[in-house]
Amino acid sequence: MASQIVVVGGSLGGLRAAEQLRVNGWSGALTVVGAEAHLPYNRPPLSKNVLVSPDISALTAAELVDYPGVALRRRAQVEDVSFVLDTQVASAALSDRSLLTVDGRELAYDGLVIATGLRPRRLPIAGFDRHRHALRTLDDAIALRGQLTPGTAVVVVGGGFIGCEVAASACRLGCQVTVVEPFAAPMLRPLGAELARTVQTFHEDKGVSFRLGRSVSTLAGRASDPATLGAVVLDDGTELEADVLVEAVGSNPNVEWLAGNGLDLSDGVLCDNMMRVEARENVVAVGDVARFPNPRFGSTPRRVEHWCIPADTAHRAATTLIRGLSTAENGDRDPAPFAPLPSFWSDQFDVRIQGFGRTEHADRIEVLEGGFAPGWVSEGVVVGYFRQSTMTGVVIAGGTPAQRLRHKTLLEGVG
Numbered sequence: 001m002a003s004q005i006v007v008v009g010g011s012l013g014g015l016r017a018a019e020q021l022r023v024n025g026w027s028g029a030l031t032v033v034g035a036e037a038h039l040p041y042n043r044p045p046l047s048k049n050v051l052v053s054p055d056i057s058a059l060t061a062a063e064l065v066d067y068p069g070v071a072l073r074r075r076a077q078v079e080d081v082s083f084v085l086d087t088q089v090a091s092a093a094l095s096d097r098s099l100l101t102v103d104g105r106e107l108a109y110d111g112l113v114i115a116t117g118l119r120p121r122r123l124p125i126a127g128f129d130r131h132r133h134a135l136r137t138l139d140d141a142i143a144l145r146g147q148l149t150p151g152t153a154v155v156v157v158g159g160g161f162i163g164c165e166v167a168a169s170a171c172r173l174g175c176q177v178t179v180v181e182p183f184a185a186p187m188l189r190p191l192g193a194e195l196a197r198t199v200q201t202f203h204e205d206k207g208v209s210f211r212l213g214r215s216v217s218t219l220a221g222r223a224s225d226p227a228t229l230g231a232v233v234l235d236d237g238t239e240l241e242a243d244v245l246v247e248a249v250g251s252n253p254n255v256e257w258l259a260g261n262g263l264d265l266s267d268g269v270l271c272d273n274m275m276r277v278e279a280r281e282n283v284v285a286v287g288d289v290a291r292f293p294n295p296r297f298g299s300t301p302r303r304v305e306h307w308c309i310p311a312d313t314a315h316r317a318a319t320t321l322i323r324g325l326s327t328a329e330n331g332d333r334d335p336a337p338f339a340p341l342p343s344f345w346s347d348q349f350d351v352r353i354q355g356f357g358r359t360e361h362a363d364r365i366e367v368l369e370g371g372f373a374p375g376w377v378s379e380g381v382v383v384g385y386f387r388q389s390t391m392t393g394v395v396i397a398g399g400t401p402a403q404r405l406r407h408k409t410l411l412e413g414v415g
């Protein structure tokens, strides 16, 4: 049996891959290389609790990494895993089975797990760096938190889940918040028009403003101090007062370190249904960076940026890699199709929006339970997403945990 597996990426996907390799019997050396200085932690609280909870507002990054909810529980099986942190892999030579880090270290491997996730896209506008934020890491959240004081004018560019969560958090902290979004409603693609507008109205009732159908043209300094951000200028010429700008305009996969190996890196790392990277027996990918076919939704490989996917893909990838390393045979030795049900949640103010399956490509959307009348948050509204009369997704906004579980179970039965 080969002796060393290296996992590149020290976050949720990397940790879950290491755990699954051990759970599935890998007893050889196991190293996780992570670009961040911290051990793996949970990202969902970064746009929610970490920004708003007064009881943790004084905690440093090192303290937050161990804080309940932010901390990712590390199973006993990974106690002997070597975590090499604060070090980025600069390049990979897959044919030589070797990696090179930015600080000049060479790492040889027998098996490789790619778990390098995403980084935020940024607006292609220069300047005002001290007042501009994106949110992916704990350090990003701490930097943003320090600027969200009552009365601060905050412009959030991008009305997706992360943008809307940040807007809700900033509003709860007493900031004046405006969301700029190019589509006709926030979260339009994942929720559909009617639910998206309902959630928008919910935000507006709490004090968040929206500029829809608009994008950012440029940034402007203050009249009194041109070096300090004062306004965000939109494509229709409107100037929005801004002390702080949050860019929540999507993400790019971290794949540059894999260049030169002949891989398809056009949107993350292309994998097969075994999470194997382009027929290589000793390379797998997991989490946000992995683009793989899910037979539940057809044969097109896709990336999925939800919290549940790193664990699901790590389970599959670990068994694939161990099999690939322990026998000279090639081919699919696990005939069971890998068809995880994607699920996401988003907490905005006091409402939880939870979705299962795929909602973006629906040709019909139907309210299955409840409605959009006042009271929908406590009673819960359930929306079904259909493609060619098959239900492919469901979203439950508000409501109870039991209601969410019931609809998840129903959708699982469809797949």
Ligand SMILES: Cc1cc2nc3c(=O)[nH]c(=O)nc-3n(C[C@H](O)[C@H](O)[C@H](O)COP(=O)(O)OP(=O)(O)OC[C@H]3O[C@@H](n4cnc5c(N)ncnc54)[C@H](O)[C@@H]3O)c2cc1C
Pocket: 008, 009, 010, 011, 012, 013, 014, 033, 034, 035, 036, 042, 043, 044, 045, 046, 047, 087, 088, 089, 090, 115, 116, 117, 118, 119, 135, 136, 137, 162, 254, 257, 286, 287, 288, 289, 305, 306, 307, 308, 310, 343, 344, 345, 346, 347
């Ligand atoms: C603010 C925020 C809120 C979220 N909220 C929710 C939510 O409410 N619900 C939900 O379902 N999902 C949510 N998500 C998504 C969820 O957190 C991600 O799906 C999950 O973190 C993906 O894990 P990953 O390990 O695949 O990638 P990542 O978490 O991106 O981790 C990749 C790691 O690899 C490291 N890395 C990159 N390149 C290199 C390199 N060359 N060498 C070494 N290391 C490298 C990175 O520094 C990073 O630590 C949220 C995400 C964010 C950012």
